Amino acid sequence: MLPRLTVSTQAVTNYTAGLPENDLSIQTTVSNSDLSDLAFNGVAKVNNTHFQSLDIFPKDNSSEDEYLDKFVYPGKDLNNNQFNDKLKQFFILSSSGKPIYSLNGGDELIIGFTGLITTIISSFQHQLNEDIVVIDSGDVKISVLNRDPLILVSISKINYEMSMNQITNDYQQLKNQLHSLYNYLLCILSRPTITKSFQNRMNYDLRKMLTDVDFKNLDDMAMKLTYGLSGDSDNDDSFEFFLSQLVNGFPTSKISYTIRSKLNSLLLHHRIDEILFGLLTSNLRRIITMIKPKVHNISNSDIDFLLRIIKNNNKNIKDIETEDLWIPICLPEFNSNGFVYVYVKTFDLAKILVIDGKYYEDSQLINIVLISTNKNNFFKVKEMANKIIENIIQLELKDKLYQELSNYTINLPPTINHFVYRDLKHKDLKQCLISNNPKDCNSIIKYVYYYSNLYNSKSSTIQSLTQESGNRKLSYIKYDVITFSIIDDNYEFYAIGSGELSDLISDGLKVVKWIKSNDKRFFGNVVKFNF
Amino acid sequence: MSLPCPSFKVVILGDSSVGKTSLVHRFTTSEFDNQLSSTIGAAFITKELESSDKSKRINLEIWDTAGQERYKSLTPMYYRNSKVALVCYDLHNPSTFDKALYWIDQLKLNNETNSEIKIYLIGTKSDLVTSATGPPVTPTVPGVADFLEMNSGIKHFHTSAKSGEGIHDIFQDIINDIPPDFFERHYESLKDKVVLNRQFQGKSCC
Ligand SMILES: Nc1nc2c(ncn2[C@@H]2O[C@H](COP(=O)(O)OP(=O)(O)OP(=O)(O)O)[C@@H](O)[C@H]2O)c(=O)[nH]1
Ligand SMILES: [Mg+2]
Numbered sequence: 001m002l003p004r005l006t007v008s009t010q011a012v013t014n015y016t017a018g019l020p021e022n023d024l025s026i027q028t029t030v031s032n033s034d035l036s037d038l039a040f041n042g043v044a045k046v047n048n049t050h051f052q053s054l055d056i057f058p059k060d061n062s063s064e065d066e067y068l069d070k071f072v073y074p075g076k077d078l079n080n081n082q083f084n085d086k087l088k089q090f091f092i093l094s095s096s097g098k099p100i101y102s103l104n105g106g107d108e109l110i111i112g113f114t115g116l117i118t119t120i121i122s123s124f125q126h127q128l129n130e131d132i133v134v135i136d137s138g139d140v141k142i143s144v145l146n147r148d149p150l151i152l153v154s155i156s157k158i159n160y161e162m163s164m165n166q167i168t169n170d171y172q173q174l175k176n177q178l179h180s181l182y183n184y185l186l187c188i189l190s191r192p193t194i195t196k197s198f199q200n201r202m203n204y205d206l207r208k209m210l211t212d213v214d215f216k217n218l219d220d221m222a223m224k225l226t227y228g229l230s231g232d233s234d235n236d237d238s239f240e241f242f243l244s245q246l247v248n249g250f251p252t253s254k255i256s257y258t259i260r261s262k263l264n265s266l267l268l269h270h271r272i273d274e275i276l277f278g279l280l281t282s283n284l285r286r287i288i289t290m291i292k293p294k295v296h297n298i299s300n301s302d303i304d305f306l307l308r309i310i311k312n313n314n315k316n317i318k319d320i321e322t323e324d325l326w327i328p329i330c331l332p333e334f335n336s337n338g339f340v341y342v343y344v345k346t347f348d349l350a351k352i353l354v355i356d357g358k359y360y361e362d363s364q365l366i367n368i369v370l371i372s373t374n375k376n377n378f379f380k381v382k383e384m385a386n387k388i389i390e391n392i393i394q395l396e397l398k399d400k401l402y403q404e405l406s407n408y409t410i411n412l413p414p415t416i417n418h419f420v421y422r423d424l425k426h427k428d429l430k431q432c433l434i435s436n437n438p439k440d441c442n443s444i445i446k447y448v449y450y451y452s453n454l455y456n457s458k459s460s461t462i463q464s465l466t467q468e469s470g471n472r473k474l475s476y477i478k479y480d481v482i483t484f485s486i487i488d489d490n491y492e493f494y495a496i497g498s499g500e501l502s503d504l505i506s507d508g509l510k511v512v513k514w515i516k517s518n519d520k521r522f523f524g525n526v527v528k529f530n531f
Numbered sequence: 532m533s534l535p536c537p538s539f540k541v542v543i544l545g546d547s548s549v550g551k552t553s554l555v556h557r558f559t560t561s562e563f564d565n566q567l568s569s570t571i572g573a574a575f576i577t578k579e580l581e582s583s584d585k586s587k588r589i590n591l592e593i594w595d596t597a598g599q600e601r602y603k604s605l606t607p608m609y610y611r612n613s614k615v616a617l618v619c620y621d622l623h624n625p626s627t628f629d630k631a632l633y634w635i636d637q638l639k640l641n642n643e644t645n646s647e648i649k650i651y652l653i654g655t656k657s658d659l660v661t662s663a664t665g666p667p668v669t670p671t672v673p674g675v676a677d678f679l680e681m682n683s684g685i686k687h688f689h690t691s692a693k694s695g696e697g698i699h700d701i702f703q704d705i706i707n708d709i710p711p712d713f714f715e716r717h718y719e720s721l722k723d724k725v726v727l728n729r730q731f732q733g734k735s736c737c
Contacts, residue, residue, distance in 0.1 A: 188571075188601070189601065193601065208600065209599075209600060209601050211547060211568070211569035211571075211599050212568050212569055213568045213569045213571065216568065309571065312568075313568075313570075313571050316552075316564075316567055316568055317556075317574075318556065318560050318562060318564075319559065319560055322559065322576055322577060322578070323574045323575065323576050324574070324575040324576075325571075325572060325573070325574050325575075326572050326573050326574075326575065327571050327572030327573075328572055328602070328605055329572075342572075375605060375608060376608055378575070378608075382575070
């Protein structure tokens with residue numbers, strides 16, 4: 001059991017004010033039922049409901065934009081009230097209480113808060129030695145991750161973050177968020193750099209080692225992990241990031257098996273000794289293929305960070321195809337004590353395709369990402385990448401590859417609005433398939449709410465949905481829409497839809513069946529070699 | 532058939548935010564971005580350059596390094612094979628000159644053991660210290676004049692990535708300064724290769 005905290009500090013009381021009265025968590029969770037019981041009448045149109053009319057956040061009569069500015073989007077230059085309005089706070093400080101990062105607020109405000117935080121931490125010293133605690137203070141959840149010499153804290157007033165995951169009996173999401181922010185710092189600095197900085201000078205200001213980009217990246221990550229919204233209003237892949245973190249699967253792409261294996265063998269063929277991992281990605285977002293040593297693994301979160309850091313960097317560069325990047329990075333889950341050197345080359349597939357003497361109009365960026373153990377061998381790695389590009393240019397199927405990458409649309413049955421399918425069969429890389437993503441704030445926030453609740457709800461007693469398989473678990477929650485999950489040993493399927501539950505389930509199973517019959521196009525795109 | 536022109540490596544050094552990336556982007560794209568964020572690691576950029584009298588052509592290979600302290604230990608790898616180093620400081624922020632001096636010292640140490648790197652000292656963001664209407668002011672960052680007097684071999688340029696001032700001049704100066712025998716050696720070696728190839732092909736024919 002987690003201790004209940006009663007800190008009568010003004011800051012928390014202020015901060016708690018204005019929350020919805022009732023703790024609205026999951027509305028219905030049916031654990032064990034026969035399909036015939038699940039009749040649901042009343043078809044809802046999912047897009048009609050606005051997130052402000054759901055009990056996700058406190059009620060407020062402002063327009064959507066005003067609402068988001070007031071409660072959601074981070075601000076650095078805030079007064080006390082504006083600061084307290086924000087529904088989510090993140091802080092990173094040193095063990096001695098020196099502020100390093102805060103999602104909201106200026107230095108003065110944060111220093112006021114760090115006093116509170118250090119008080120909390122000292123009263124929880126015992127638990128903190130373990131790992132991470134979530135402190136329940138009424139309608140506010142305070143999470144603390146102790147990673148000496150750093151402390152990471154989040155404070156949440158968000159409805160869908162209030163309830164525990166009913167399977168693990170834990171505040172998984174809140175904890176993952178802090179782990180992610182910590183891992184970001186490890187990525188760019190590595191553990192020894194952080195430790196050394198504070199050795200003999202507890203008062204060291206870690207901000208000296210960070211740049212504007214790092215703060216932007218932390219903001220961006222905090223926003224995406226909490227709301228599925230990006231830190232800079234470019235919501236192109238922000239929801240996808242949220243969802244892939246939630247279900248812990250990296251988004252895959254749909255590519256025919258022949259092309260995939262062709263590309264895989266290209267990577268393998270040209271690999272030089274010091275290349276540990278090699279990836280081809282589409283727009284630094286979906287993995288096309290990957291090579292890895294038999295004895296080493298790269299985790300989802302390491303790939304995620306790596307690609308995200310590169311992607312945010314590339315936003316800067318107008319003419320990305322003329323640049324080769326060489327970036328030292330630490331892959332914290334692979335080895336938090338050292339750096340690898342990442343070579344990145346981006347090229348536009350559209351520019352190498354000529355049809356009737358014309359180029360394709362829409363660019364389709366492909367990235368070669370090569371992870372090397374040797375910091376001095378940039379030019380050898382560059383040569384390897386050039387050979388791969390040359391080979392892709394000669395590839396007969398490059399036209400088809402372009403089509404497949406640019407037509408990434410997944411047709412859904414009319415009852416299903418959105419789904420995510422997480423593959424459990426292929427063990428080398430945890431991957432997921434996500435249907436086309438919402439881009440507007442309203443839908444994103446609603447989907448984040450629905451999926452969080454669904455993911456945290458107890459996926460119910462094993463029951464047979466069809467005759468063929470006896471081992472599927474079903475869970476669903478009814479709103480004006482229905483969210484449901486179907487889970488068996490090979491996959492997890494989560495979806496949002498509207499209509500009769502029984503129709504939804506049978507449509508969901510059709511989608512699953514279709515994905516399974518295309519298994520080779522979606523998954524298993526990792527090739528192993530002897531290192 | 533025209534032979535490929537020789538490659539020529541240039542490294543850009545200097546404190547974070549002095550405008551290294553902006554300088555390179557101005558040179559390669561003729562554009563300026565007000566909201567550029569810090570470079571991570573380093574970027575390797577290639578661009579062909581012709582001297583204004585069209586007598587020389589090189590393939591510039593530019594290392595745009597990150598000025599952030601945490602990347603310091605990597606930087607030697609970037610200047611190791613470079614022919615020219617552009618060491619930048621911000622005319623508008625005098626404290627960045629210290630970092631420039633640091634890199635110049637490092638380069639001099641390197642020059643004692645390795646091949647010579649020609650050093651250029653670049654004062655950036657001249658638009659911020661020059662009044663828009665009046666005559667151009669000579670920016671005075673303390674120490675620069677003395678330093679140049681003591682280091683007569685080091686050329687000094689003022690640039691602005693925003694207005695474009697000085698940027699073309701630096702690269703023209705670089706290419707004009709390349710001695711003719713650099714090109715002669717390059718094309719000789721290419722010819723040798725062509726001859727070798729022919730011989731080789733001849734043999735395999737018979
Ligand atoms: N007014 C003005 N601003 C400039 C100029 N050059 C760069 N800046 C601005 O200064 C900031 C930093 O420029 P960068 O080119 O990113 O600096 P950098 O040296 O590459 O920095 P690091 O990558 O961190 O080492 C950017 O916001 C630029 O817009 C200039 O000539 N004039
Ligand atoms: Mg830069």
